[in-house]
Amino acid sequence: MHIMEGFLPLQWAVFWWLIALPCLVYGVYRLKKVMDADREALPLLGVTGGFIFILSSLKLPSVTGSCSHPTGTGLSAICFGPWITSVVCAIVLLFQALFLAHGGLSVLGANVVSMGIVGPLAGYAVYRALRETRVNMFLTVFLACALADMFTYITTSLELALAYPAEVEGVGSSFVLFMGIFAITQVPLAIVEGVVLALVFKYIVQLKPDILLRMNVFPEEKINAARDDT
Amino acid sequence: MVFRYRLEILAIVAVLTFCALFLYTSSMMGNAEFAGSDTVGSAKIAELAGVPVDEIQPLIPQWVPPSGEVESALFALQAAIGGIMVGLVFGYWIGQKKGTKST
Numbered sequence: 001m002h003i004m005e006g007f008l009p010l011q012w013a014v015f016w017w018l019i020a021l022p023c024l025v026y027g028v029y030r031l032k033k034v035m036d037a038d039r040e041a042l043p044l045l046g047v048t049g050g051f052i053f054i055l056s057s058l059k060l061p062s063v064t065g066s067c068s069h070p071t072g073t074g075l076s077a078i079c080f081g082p083w084i085t086s087v088v089c090a091i092v093l094l095f096q097a098l099f100l101a102h103g104g105l106s107v108l109g110a111n112v113v114s115m116g117i118v119g120p121l122a123g124y125a126v127y128r129a130l131r132e133t134r135v136n137m138f139l140t141v142f143l144a145c146a147l148a149d150m151f152t153y154i155t156t157s158l159e160l161a162l163a164y165p166a167e168v169e170g171v172g173s174s175f176v177l178f179m180g181i182f183a184i185t186q187v188p189l190a191i192v193e194g195v196v197l198a199l200v201f202k203y204i205v206q207l208k209p210d211i212l213l214r215m216n217v218f219p220e221e222k223i224n225a226a227r228d229d230t
Numbered sequence: 231m232v233f234r235y236r237l238e239i240l241a242i243v244a245v246l247t248f249c250a251l252f253l254y255t256s257s258m259m260g261n262a263e264f265a266g267s268d269t270v271g272s273a274k275i276a277e278l279a280g281v282p283v284d285e286i287q288p289l290i291p292q293w294v295p296p297s298g299e300v301e302s303a304l305f306a307l308q309a310a311i312g313g314i315m316v317g318l319v320f321g322y323w324i325g326q327k328k329g330t331k332s333t
Contacts, residue, residue, distance in 0.1 A: 005288040006288040065255065067265065
């Protein structure tokens with residue numbers, strides 16, 4: 001999902017930075033608030049953030065004959081909301097921009113918007129919609145994680161399409177073109193990522209259900225039912 | 231007992247299916263390079279913009295890993311940082327759980 005350094009014209013790079021910055025500032029503020037409220041939230045952030053580090057470093061081959069990264073942002077979005085997740089993503093993306101030449105400083109804004117803001121927001125929206133319903137808790141986690149991953153790549157496609165509209169048919173046609181490269185490669189990866197993160201969430205429920213209850217991640221009945229079940 | 235581990239089984243099945251699909255497609259598409267989608271995307275941008283990929287200059291100067299080996303080492307480092315964090319916290323929680331049980 002990385003847009004490479006120099007591949008976005010200056011005005012677009014600035015535009016995405018302007019969107020990303022306020023979100024990051026708000027994310028830092030939220031992070032401080034959550035940490036002040038409950039010190040036991042820090043280990044949970046370590047696990048969810050750790051999986052963003054691990055999963056976004058894996059370049060997996062996909063059925064389309066190209067490789068791509070999972071994002072791992074869904075779990076963090078569920079536990080901490082999208083804004084704190086964007087701060088963690090910004091750290092990962094900064095590491096990759098500085099040391100790996102994946103992405104870059106001028107396009108960091110655009111990459112934060114796709115991986116750190118729109119993706120987690122999509123996952124968070126799914127989670128909020130299903131949280132109080134009778135839908136199975138792990139299915140909710142799966143859907144949120146898989147969609148957070150997919151929407152990251154859809155956003156990247158959109159960012160590129162806006163910057164590089166096709167000469168004849170415009171933005172729509174290049175959007176389809178970039179979707180073909182980024183999003184289709186991503187479908188199998190998103191599914192595997194969703195299943196793996198749902199499994200991780202099961203272990204969090206087993207080991208530390210009280211922090212999930214205190215942070216009100218899922219209703220008490222759902223968490224207790226999952227504990228009895230496993 | 232099998233019921234208890236259904237999520238684990240599901241995860242293993244998903245990963246194995248993923249591997250099988252990969253093996254199948256890579257054997258069918260003899261010329262597939264498995265290049266990064268970032269690279270494929272960049273090539274497409276160059277095509278749309280009408281300039282060769284090599285001529286697209288970074289807006290902000292950037293350090294590039296001298297070889298694929300160095301790059302994969304740094305990627306491994308990133309995964310290791312994540313792995314240490316996850317392992318540390320799960321260990322901490324397991325310890326906490328044991329501590330509360332024995333008292």
